[in-house]
Amino acid sequence: NYSSLNDLLTVFMASSAAVIALLLDTTTTVSHCEAKPEEEEEDADETTSVVNWSGTHSVDVLSTNYHEPETVAQVEQIVKLCHESGTKVRPVGSALSPNGISFSKGGMMSLANLDNILNIDKEKMTITVQSGARVSQVVDSLREHGLTLPNLASIAEQQVGGFVQVGAHGTGAKITPVDDFVISMKIVTPQMGTIEVGKDSLTTPDLLFQLTKVGLGCLGICVEVTMQCIPIHNLVEHTYVLSRSEAKEQLSKLLKQHKHMRYMWIPYTDAVVVVTNDPEETFSNMEVIRSQMASQTDTQKERLKPLIDLLRDLCAENKHPFPFSEKHLAGVGFGELRDALLAISPLDVEHVKRCNKAEAEFWKRSGGYQVKPSDQLLQFDCGGQQWVKEVCFPTGKLQKNNDNDMTFMENLLTGIEEKNIAAHSPIEQRWSSSSSSLMSPAHGPTDGLHSWVGIIMYLPSEDVTQRKDITNKFQGEYCDLLGTVGENFDAASHWAKLELPKNDTEEKALQIFLSKRYPVDLFNLMRYVLDPKNILSNDLMNAAFGKPSK
Incomplete structure (x- = not known):
């Protein structure tokens, strides 16, 4: 994947001294605020607790x-003082990442207050915002100018x-992934x-820009985009x-035909939910x-009847009271019902099969069209x-898919069924074209096609023992299966879903894989230059x- 990049890396490393000198030319590229932050008296032992959205970290x-x-x-002053003292200062936003990628016990910086919309250029169709601005806030501001973002992930509060x-x-x-739509960024670096x-x-190399877009918070604290x-x-x-079989047979046509398209595979059923989205003006x-x-x-x-009926049956079988009053039931949504079903026995394979079968029936009843703004x-x-846990892997080109995406899914579903894993629904499969960002899992040639596959286990109750058991099963057998299947496809984890290795052996294996998949030497060089x-x-x-390191 990186034959051309390795050539580029060789040239870059050979001339790294010149690049570092350019970065050290602070007359044009660097600004440090000299004023000291206000002193605040705080109890030296007082702590701030941060929990991610899923409650997993x-x-x-x-x-x-x-x-x-x-x-x-x-921000500049805090980073400057932390650099001088060697104190950790990891940037954090909404703490949505499933793996708590922004968490650091040694020190953190919330950017929630830096949420200003700085400029919207209607003619150039660009927006400049502070990095703490929520995606929903950005989209709302753009709407007033007849604009929107080209691509969105699923959660608006990012x-x-x-x-x-x-x-x-x-x-x-x-x-392409969202990082590829970035035109410029301002980052506050320690050094x-x-x-x-x-x-x-004109003042920083393009290579640094391509590294920084997906910089994982390691190269500087992003303050403006x-x-x-x-x-x-x-x-x-x-x-x-x-x-x-229909999903496999129709895939190539669907990918070419639709602007947005995803599959949702329902384990232990012969059902694949297809969701397509296309601009209204393209329809005649x-x-x-x-x-x-x-x-x-x-x-x-x-539409919800299959789920409600199953919940009533399960409550009767287990002599449990039905969890919803008739009045409450009228306002209960699909996700809440699924949680109620799974909470009864989330790791019992036969139980999960029944839940998944009911979910498949729900989706069959939910088929149809709707028209709304893209966001x-x-x-x-x-x-x-x-x-x-989500992984990304190359699957040829849009015009010539090499079938990695379907073979991957066949192997994963077969493994689930052979190992009797209580696989919750859905297994979501998406596609994107390549990103120019060097640290993106979807980095590749401009005509490249990449598939993203995510497995899931819900934490449907607050029961501590149940949550622990689900965690162990998911992080153990289920993620191990996903990793084994992915080995033959060069599958790399979504950065917000990569978990800390359990031991030294896993850590070493991860570093070896990442060094083959990404320009890690170059990334670490820039970490050293910007954050020694x-x-x-x-x-x-x-x-x-x-x-x-150098």
Whole structure:
């Protein structure tokens, strides 16, 4: 994958002294704020607790080392002082990442207060925001100017900095991950102060920009991002269910035909949910589609009936009270019902099969069309608290798919069934084109096609023992299977879903794999240049890449 990059890396390493000298030319690329931050008296033992969205990772940080700046100048001063003292200062946004990639016990900086929309250029179709701005906030601001973001991941409350830094992706074989739409960034670095990197930067190398876009918070604290936008538009979403064989047979046509498309495989069933999204203006038969929409008369209660009926049966079988009153039941959604079903016995394979069968029936009843603004359809409910693991791997080109994507899924589903894993639904499969960002799992040739596959186990209750058992099963047998299947496909983890290795053997294997998959030597060189004391990285980053070095 990196034959050309290795050539580039060789040239870069040979001339690294010149590049470092360029970065050290602080007259044009660096700004340090000289004012000292206000002194605040805090109990030396007081801690701040941070928990990620799924409740799977948490960290307690000394409150004196948990920073919540309100201005870029304060960010610069905090980073400067932490650099001088060698104190950790890991950037954190909404703490949505399933693996707690932003967590560091030694020190953290929340960017939530840096959420200003700085500029919208309607003519150039660009937006400049501070990195703490939420994606939903950005989309709302763009709407007033007739613009929107080209691609969106599923959760609207992501902050832009993390959205970009971990290489989040949307869904569409012709669309790159979100980092590829970044035009420029400002990052505050421990050694060099504030530098701006971008496509047209005259003061920093393009190679640094391609590293920094998916910099994982290791190269600097991102404080400002300029992104490319597109005209606002409605999407026509079509949801329907195929058999596994139909999903395989129709894949190539569907990827070419639709702007956005994802599969949701339901383990232990012959059901694959297909969700496509295309701009409304590309349809010549909208009258027919709107007529079909008008004829979609199934109520939410009718769609949810398979889940409700199963829950009533299970409660009767187990002599449990039904968890919802009739009044409450009228407002219960699909995700809440699924959690209630799974909570009864989330690791019992036969039980999970029954739940998955009911879910497949729900999706069959939920088929049809809807038309809404793009952001309302590309961002969707991911369900309740959960463990997830997602990998990305190349699968040829859009015009010539090498079938890695379908072979991968066949091997994964076969492994699940052979090992009797209580695989919750769905296994989500998406596609994207290549990213130019060197640390993106989807980095590759411009015409490359990549598939993203995510497995899931929900944490449907607050029962501590149950959550621990699910965690052990997921992180053990299920993730081991995903890793084994992925070995033959060069599958790399989504950065926000890579977990800390359990032991030295796993850590060594991870470092060997990553060094083959990514330009780790180059990344570590830039870590050393920009953060020689390694205050930005945490245990996960150090386990993945080792300590920064020349």
